Amino acid sequence: MPEPQKPAAKGDKTAAAPADITEHVPGEGPQQSELTGLFVVKPESATAIKGKDISFVAQVDSSKLTRKPNMKWLKGKWLDLGSKAGKHLQFKESYDRNTKIYTYEMRIIKVVDGDAGGYRCEVTSKDKCDSCTFEVSVQGRSGERHLITLFGDAGEDAGDLDFSALLKKREKKQEEPKEEVDVWEILKAAKPCDYEKIAFQYGITDLRGMLKRLKKMKVEPKKSDAFLRKLDPAYSVDKGKKIQLTVEVADPDAPIKWLKNGQEIKPSAKYVFESVGNKRILTINKCNLSDDAAYECVIGEEKCFTEVFVKEPPITITKLLDDVHTVVGEKVEFEVEVSEEGASVKWMKDGVELNRETAGSKYRFKKDGKRHILIINEATKEDIGMYHVFTNGGESKAELEVEDKELEVLQSIADLTVKAAEQAVFKCEVSDEKVTGKWFKDGVEVQPSDHIKITHVGRTHKLTIDDVKPSDAGDYTFVPDGYALSLSAKLNFLEIKIDYVPRQGKCCCSLIVFLLFIVYHHRKYCAVLVQYCSQSWLLSGPSLLTLSRPMWQVVAEAEGRVRVESRKALSSFVIEGAEKEDEGHYSITVTNPAGEDKAELFVKIVDVPNPPENVKCTSVGEDSAMITWDPPAFDGGVPIKGYLMERKKVGSSRWTKLNFDVFESTTYEAKKMIEGVLYEMRVFAVNGIGISQPSANSKPFMPIAPTSEPTRLTVDDVTDTTCALKWRPPEKIGAGGIDGYIIEYCKEGSDQWVQANEDPVSKTQYRVKGLPVGEKMLFRVVAVNIAGRSPPTILSQAVTIREIMGQRYHPKIRLPRHLRTKFIKVVGEKVNLFIPFQGKPRPIVTWFKDGILLEDKTVGTRTSDVDTILFIRSAERIHSGKYTLSVQIENMSDSADIDIQIVEKPGPPIPVRVTDVWGFNAALEWKPPKDNGNCEIIGYTIQKSDMKTKEWFTVYEHNRRPSCTVSDLVMGNEYSFRVFSENICGLSDEPGISKNTAVITKTGLVHKLPPFKEMDINCSPKFTAPLVDRSVVAGYTTAISCAVRGHPKPQIIWMKNNMIIGEDPKFRMQNNQGVLTLNIRKASLFDGGRYSCRAVNAHGQAEVECKLEVRVVQEKGEEAKK
Secondary structure, three states: OOOOOOOOOOOOHHHHHHHHOOOOOOOOOOOOOEEOOOEEEOOOOEEEEOOOOEEEEEEEEOOOOOOOOEEEEEEOOOEEHHHHOOOOEEEEEEEEOOOOEEEEEEEEOOOOHHHOEEEEEEEEEOOEEEEEEEEEEEEOOHHHOHHHHOOOOOHHHOOOOOHHHHHHHHHOOOOOOOOOOOHHHHHHHOOHHHHHHHHHHOOOOOHHHHHHHHHHHHOOOOOOOOEEEOOOOEEEEEOOOOEEEEEEEOOOOOOOEEEEOOEEOOOOOOEEEEEEOOEEEEEEOOOOHHHOOEEEEEEOOEEEEEEEEEEOOOOOEEEOOOOEEEEOOOOEEEEEEEOOOOOOOEEEEOOEEEOHHHHOOOEEEEEEOOEEEEEEOOOOHHHOEEEEEEEOOEEEEEEEEEEOOOOOEEEOOOOEEEEOOOOEEEEEEEOOOOOOEEEEEOOEEOOOOOOEEEEEEOOEEEEEEOOOOHHHOEEEEEEEOOOOOOEEEEEEEEOOOOOOOOEOOEOOEEEEEEOOOOOOOOOOOEEEEEEEEEHHHHHHOOOEEEEEEHHHEEEOOOOOOEEEEEEOOEEEEEEOOOOHHHOEEEEEEEEEOOEEEEEEEEEOOOOOOOOOEEEEEEEEOOOOEEEEEEOOOOOOOOOEEEEEEEEEEOOOOOOEEOOOOOEOOOEEEEOOOOOOOOEEEEEEEEEOOOEOOOOOOOOOEOOOOOOOOOEEEEEEEEOOOOEEEEEEOOOOOOOOOOOEEEEEEEEOOOOOOEEOOOOOEOOOEEEEOOOOOOOEEEEEEEEEEOOEEOOOEEOOOOEEOOOOOOOOEEEEEOOOHHHOOOEEEEOOOOEEEEEEEEEEOOOEEEEEEOOEEOOOOOEEEEEOOOEEEEEEOOOOHHHOEEEEEEEEEOOEEEEEEEEEEEEOOOOOOEEEEEEEEEOOEEEEEEEOOOOOOOOOOOEEEEEEEEOOOOOOEEEEEEEOOOEEEEOOOOOOOEEEEEEEEEEOOEEOOOOEEOOOOEEOOOOOOOOOOOOOOOOOOOEEEEEEEOOOOEEEEOOOOEEEEEEEEEEOOOEEEEEEOOEEOOOOOOEEEEEEOOEEEEEEOOOOHHHOEEEEEEEEEOOEEEEEEEEEEEEOOOOHHHHHHO
16 A cells, blocks of 8 residues: 655755656646637736725637636635625626627725735636736835834844744744643543543644544444445446445345435335345335435444435437527517426526526516526517527527518509599508608609698508599609608509591591500409490490400400490400419400491410429538529519528428518528528519419528547557557537547558548547558548548657557646635535546555545545545535545655535534623623634624513624624613624524623612512302203203302212212213213113202302203104004
């Protein structure tokens, strides 16, 4: 067993030198984090004036960081100032979104001499860190310079004043050598009543802990003969799994008990007991957090112990966040679903945490089983950003885009064709009722008048023109106020012309055709109006009109979908519910006896286009994808203006618009996507008529990118034919993760790389075999995922393949930073210290406590090849001390010390007494508690209580001194006081109560109490409720009762017909608080008569009586006979 190394003397430089000479371990730097230039502004050294305030500022650039940086302010080597924050030390943090710079400020209020010294600020973020140091010197005021002048003629100490040197010199006094005393031996031989005296004499502060340890020392351990193999010191199991605890016993017939935290375990479906030969097995099924406990196996008086650690699985995200695209003022909800109910999640926006305290009324957080919802009541432009949700097992993010609310046109204005003296009405409808607008004619604003009326009702805007004139024709436009939008239509004035052409003395027929318009998609009526005039019609009769459809079919029906409607001098050709087949050339012929006329026209059917086709993703990037599609097969008869794109996450029903203005090309790059999330796309086609139906969804695609190159590639071992490599994972992995690593090698000077492994390896180490002996080889490693291969990382120098004899790595302990200072825990809490180390071959690990080999069974250790764990299930004060970890390889070793302090609440102060009373004041004094809880007493809390109300009120808190003066007491009251002691664990459970009281006397007033007269309660018996005459049926149990009072308690005598009723079993007498009851069991005719009750005591007697009649019930048959 290796002996612990003794610490070197303070002045022994040769002993301290080897500690700094450590061999560099291949593949690892001296620290786990890489020093980088994160600071933009560093705090500078300064001189502070005593009593004044001073502040230090540091700025950190987070533009290249994946997580929020963590800042620590330290004084000296390891003193964390964050725990000292308060009135004297104040810390402030701010963040600038534009520059992505964090600003940290430390402010010292009213500087004192103790603030002087070296300071350090340290910033860390994942695997990056940076630190800087600065000095603070304190300059005293002018009135404090006299202290320095006192030492002006100090000879060798002249110059700068060194207080520490002066203190050291003053401490060097010649003291007589004292004999070493073994306190343990004294306590063993002493009586229990002398323990406190011995503790006071030898300066023992933790008397309680020493007595507990002394009790265990007095018990001599016995060797166990009941167990052939005991339980292991500890077991570990995942939550929901099962575990088996196995022991081997010497006697197969011996009864065995299993205990959990001291309570016996009974067999059940959860706890299964098995017996196989000499083995006894306890199986725990479906382990949960309540099974994380200490277990015992008991055979007779023999026991063996173990501890079971249940590891809780991480909370994963089962449903990811969806991107949200909304408009200003709308309600936004981000919803995520986790793997377990009751789990806690953390919401962040652009790296800043959102919680109930900081979010205010803008954000609301909702939990519904496994669902967690972040609600933004009214979205604004300030809410734009990336939102993250974190659990201990995963994260998800989504982007919020907020656009200005656009105005939708529900109904546009249409072209009008009217005749003279008719009314023209332009009407449009928009989505917002509050929007106003202006009307223009040919670019000139229209003003309302008797001829023109402008109205606005709700969402509808109207322009009405009465008695249309030729001058009213033109282009009319409606422009909503505040929007870049305009609606236009044309007003056509219809002027009827009649051409009269004489034809050889006969009248001719003229034909006027107008209104050629049809839209297939909206199923509007198609009407061809024909106005004709004939001279002969006016004289001899009407004209005959015929219309021919495509393929020269004659249409003359007056009813149906395609029909002709005729009125005087006007004929209309109507197509109701137009279809594509109705498109074509039409001819109209009008005839009368004087002749005929004919007109040709073309009817065109238009519609919205068909959906685009063949939407697909051609390539992906880290946060983008390239989408292509084919134009629609049918453009609706109107040229395609462009396309609108939407996307959504797979499994979600919410589509997000990618563009509001039409996109003319058929290739689009979708950006701002989340890496590792499956998306789908769809496209709409737009023409002059409207928007098509959406296309079919594209196949799911995932934005993803290869990882960065692996880092820190080093050689771990070399033999004559193999080379062992190890490396660290890439700094940037992404959502695609890592499927594995490919290792390649080649000879120096060649570029022919050979792949060493067929399948990717998941571990970050690999041994390449079959290498030529004596050759110089180069190696490189590539990370592989679904997106492909990462850039390679290559060894900087070639490796010669030959065996290195006797290769050894010095052992080194990598003590975590929080263990380099005193480690403090409260009594009853768990202690679990994880300490990594390195060395080759595997070092021998040994634990010591206070320089003695650790053999305490309540302190457990577990050691692997690269780390060791020290754990205590329930900490006690006896566990306090200096723990030393030693790792040794042959004659090379390394050690580390860990100071563990177990604290608890202190005892009460002793003794509390009132030392003086004057006026309305009382002076209190007490002594510190005997038990300080293994830490410093930081103050006292004093309470007072007047003897009338017995209610306690706090007078002082955090009082430093063991004395105080209580003021503002009330005249005439008598007060009692109690004092609680306080340490870092809190107030003591029990207070120290004052032995005497403080009486605030009234001057010149004497209160005379009247003499107390005792009340005489003796009285003769008196019946408060008499007996009542009764008539009962024979054969039933009956009772008579009365009530009596008297003091002393009277003697009760029951009589029947003036004869005392003795111990007759037919009668039962009861007396319940003065209520007297006589029960008669199954009364008969002989039980009738006069009953009386007499009560007698020393002051007299009283008597009451009643008559009891017993009757027999006759049968109905006998009554009938009678």
